[in-house]
Amino acid sequence: MTSNWEPVVGIEVHVQLATRSKIFSTTSVEFGAAPNVRANLIDLAMPGALPVLNEEAVTMAVKFGLAINAEIAETCVFDRKNYFYPDLPKGYQISQFDSPIVGRGQLAVLLEDGSVREIGITRAHLEEDAGKSVHDRFAESTGIDLNRAGTPLLEIVTEPDMRSAAEAAACFRQIHSLVSWLDICDGNLAEGSMRCDANVSVRKVGDETFGERTEIKNINSFRFVERALNYEIERQIDVLERGGEIVRETRQYDADRDVTLSMRSKELSDDYRYFPDPDLLPLRLSSTFLETVRSTMPELPEQKLERFVSDYTLAPPVAVRLTRDHNIATFYESTVELGADPQQSANWLLGEVAAALNREERDYSDVPVSPKQLADLIARIQDKTLSSSLAKEVFERIWSSDDPVDEIIERRGLRQLSDVEELRALIQRIIEEHPDQVEQVRGGATKVLGYLIGQVMKASQGKADPRQVNELLKGMLNI
């Protein structure tokens, strides 16, 4: 059914900036405080209280702009977006309308298949968040918590450049990875630090113009972005194939039922009556300010990627995976700087470490092993103290303890059994204990050889090197 239809998707991502205080007041933005203990005169919109712009929020927005090669506005303006709702105490949200701080830029989005797609960023602007309404706690009233009111947000708007739900999810993920990398957002989706709205329409393949679109609001996970869009794309195609029309509207994703539901029609388009906020002066960014921000920019993912490929001779796909996230890149570099082999370090980080993190539903910000432990482990594999199976055992131990690798090896007696005489004696014992099997091996049953190697490994408590056992055993049996 979907074969001759093409989805067109653009997203808007609200990023909560990781400042200490709110965008226009000195109130702390710390998460999880009791209701309204993080709401001062300005956040409560007391008459006469005036906003003063937080320099760090401006710096963070500029960092994002520089990272996507965008034009940074020399002068930008804050506007009032007017609407009435109890958790918006002023009756307007301070936002930016037609002069955003960050203009057009480009974002390289890494897709599932490892390919990279350039997505246009239309703009990014600064604004304040609203408070929270609690509808189900009080029988006769709605409770208002203004702790979140005035929290700095950067709203990032993309061009309608994506052609599938998976691409849109990948773009959201890439923005998440970039703002975490730049350290301008804590990236905590569960606490609402990032929220995604998606605009979606479908058209016949080859059509030049876009179809009518709908907007899905407030999606807070990568998986839900993909699922909500897949549902909505199918729904729109279904409506059009039945000869119906798409109504321009805002929809909400219901994750429990995996459907999108109409919230309100946009026939009467929203009228927010934007106008410049007279309480705030135009923001002019001097070249000195921009240069100062530029000088504090971290090495960006693409730059790191190129360096990993040239300095550590990693294959580009491996370097891509290592620079996908700031935590993994930092962990990798720390491990290599401690002298660990670059290729082995990459293998371990993307192999055993990734698998263990996955098993425990943790991420690279939360690796219980230290770079030092991993570097030591790799060193012990390279100097042949540990076989690969022993290394895995040591890895399991450092996963759950801070003990140094060498101490674990000594204490547990995990050193590889590589003394040939000792190993020969062990093999001799196994040969003597298994006359029938030895007979079969001599008769050409190669499978049984594996059995005997297994017995030797078991007797050595996993400390022998299976390859070495194989060679010695064959020699001793004259086969």
Next chain:
Amino acid sequence: MDDLTIQRLMSLSQLSLDAEDKDKISRDLDAIIGFIEIMNKVDTEGVEPLAHAVDLDQPLREDRADLDIDRGLFQSIAPETADGFYLVPKVLDRR
């Protein structure tokens, strides 16, 4: 000022007006718009729009957080509070 425009303004400002008030408001708004029309006649050709009447730049504040907020003081002047929340008449989320 036609009735549809008044209806729309009432909806945007979340006010409900009876017929008499609507009449009065409609006349007031006509007068205000008439005044704006006078300003609209001023020749602004070649004049750059201003975002602010004062020709100054926005000062910036250092990002320092204040944890010392007296919620009780603020809530003492609120019409109704419970468990730290400000209470308002029950609303449905329309955003």
